[in-house]
Amino acid sequence: MAGMKGRSGTNKGKDKPWADALRVVVNRDDDKGRKLLMKIAEACATAAAAGDMQAVKEIGDRLDGRAHQTIEASGEIEHRFVARVPNKAADPTIWQKQHAPKIPTIQ
Numbered sequence: 072m073a074g075m076k077g078r079s080g081t082n083k084g085k086d087k088p089w090a091d092a093l094r095v096v097v098n099r100d101d102d103k104g105r106k107l108l109m110k111i112a113e114a115c116a117t118a119a120a121a122g123d124m125q126a127v128k129e130i131g132d133r134l135d136g137r138a139h140q141t142i143e144a145s146g147e148i149e150h151r152f153v154a155r156v157p158n159k160a161a162d163p164t165i166w167q168k169q170h171a172p173k174i175p176t177i178q
Contacts, residue, residue: 118126160166
């Protein structure tokens with residue numbers, strides 16, 4: 072069965088209550104009208120500026136995307152093929168009739 076239209080990945084439309092709850096909380100305004108998400112982003116930027124490498128990595132991953140991981144493999148690959156060869160006919164005309172391309176007739 073195919074997944075839901077517009078959905079991709081392994082979740083396939085399952086509920087995400089934790090993500091939904093976090094979205095609600097971080098988008099609330101505080102008493103000064105600032106969103107919690109903005110405060111968290113500022114705290115991350117401040118930590119990165121102070122030398123916190125985990126915060127630096129998080130900002131880099133969010134702005135530039137994660138670095139691609141290259142996986143290389145080496146070795147030999149064995150291929151096996153099976154070919155069906157027509158049986159030898161005693162008379163070449165019989166062989167030609169048996170193995171000639173079938174051309175459909177138009178009626």
